Amino acid sequence: MTASTTLALVRHGETAWNAERRLQGSSDIPLNDTGREQVRAAGFVLRDSTWDFIVCSPLIRARQSAEILAEVLGVPVVEVIPGITERDYGLAEGMQDGDELRALRIPGGFEGAETEAEVAERATVALHDLVAGHPGARIVVVAHGTFIRIAMSTLSGHHISPITNAAHCVIVHEPERSQWSVLVVNGEDFVPENSAVGA
Template sequence: MTPQTTLALVRHGETAWNAQKRIQGRSDIPLNATGREQVRATARAMQVDEWDFIVCSPLSRARESAEILGTELGINVVAEVPALVERDYGPAEGLQDSEELNALRIPGGFTGAETELEVARRSTSALTDIVTTHHGKRIIVVAHGTLIRIAMTALTGAQVTMISNAAHSVLLHTAREDGPHEWHATIVNGEHYRHSAQISPAR
């Protein structure tokens, strides 16, 4: 029987910069009190299922979110995965909507920022490595809104426009010997989602 692996992609909880609508990117901004409670609420929603372990981005807001989930769900945070770090927004980081930010805008992002294609390549590679290494497991991956949105769209074709703070989305992965990988989303932003599987090349 072909093993199916489940990934729950969880965005970190709110930070002060999220509340102020600042572009955050790789700036290492910690959770605020609201963010911690958001993650606890997500953990309660996820308690209906069993999970094997957690991996996360190395940024502190993701690591703390992962640790809260681990405590609430009784599972371990086993690794930080550098490739799960948020998109690098370059000189746009820390800015709110303003003339200064608008001056940096280019199609698909900002001057000096990592491109969506670059984010897609590293995030999908990292997630594929996780499911390839841990066939049949149920894994929580704590990362960032833009990265999760881009990775889900690239892997499944789902048109995800935004990932909310602390929201969880679920991807199912089926590996086939000498054949394509199948990915499909069952939950997006905590809500059930119907979308046909997308096929990606075997690695």
């Protein structure tokens, strides 16, 4: 019997573009001071559990967040995984909400942007490869809000709400049943929307 693999998916901390509510996507924007503190606080929450190692997106805000978590958790960053980078928003990157941004909207996203289906496909490949290579491990995956939301929704079949800066989510892969189970979203125990309260 192969052991289940646990992933803590952590969104990077705040950047200047997050603070200005700009679409960030694949643009390589570093953490700001608030973001660094957010990630450090997230690390202290994650210290309540044991983790084996950290992997991260190649974008600098994710790499900086991973380094902070490595320091707090006392575990290494072992790999940068291109497949877990943020959705590319094309011409909309760097824009704030307004007429110019709305003019770029098309069904499912923005002109020239990566589609949700494309993000879902690479997320599925990247995370399946990760758990296949490390059965039974407990891994911190530092990535991005839209990527995490789409990945968790796709793998679990549940609606996942937007992910806040430096929030952690937990998803478990059970190889015997080829199933992914969501345990935590935005630091809170996950309750599927169709679950009946008190049932």
